[in-house]
Amino acid sequence: MGEPRGRPDIRDTRRWKKTRAHVLATRAPICGVAECICPTGRAIDLSLPGTHRWGPSVDHVIELDAGHDPYDEANLVPAHSACNGRKGQRYGLKKKREAIRLRAQARELNPSRVW
């Protein structure tokens, strides 16, 4: 449970590749993740491959699964791959914790129900 299935990863689409390339070509190469963890600062070296930790990636400021248009460039910022990945991981964890908290709360409010 938890992971929404059946929705293809937009990162595999041509439209995303185009959007991503456009963002990286037109914005300052500065990591937009608030908690940037790159030891050398926020500048992104565009000569590195996207697979490199400090290589370029494009982050969805409002997370992808929040229902926002995934191609809306106003919601996209350049980011280090590692910072972007870490942000996504933390977001996933936060969501999981929130779901657990809500279940516990529901149980408290409704103790007779068997979960």
Ligand SMILES: [Zn+2]
């Ligand atoms: Zn960063």
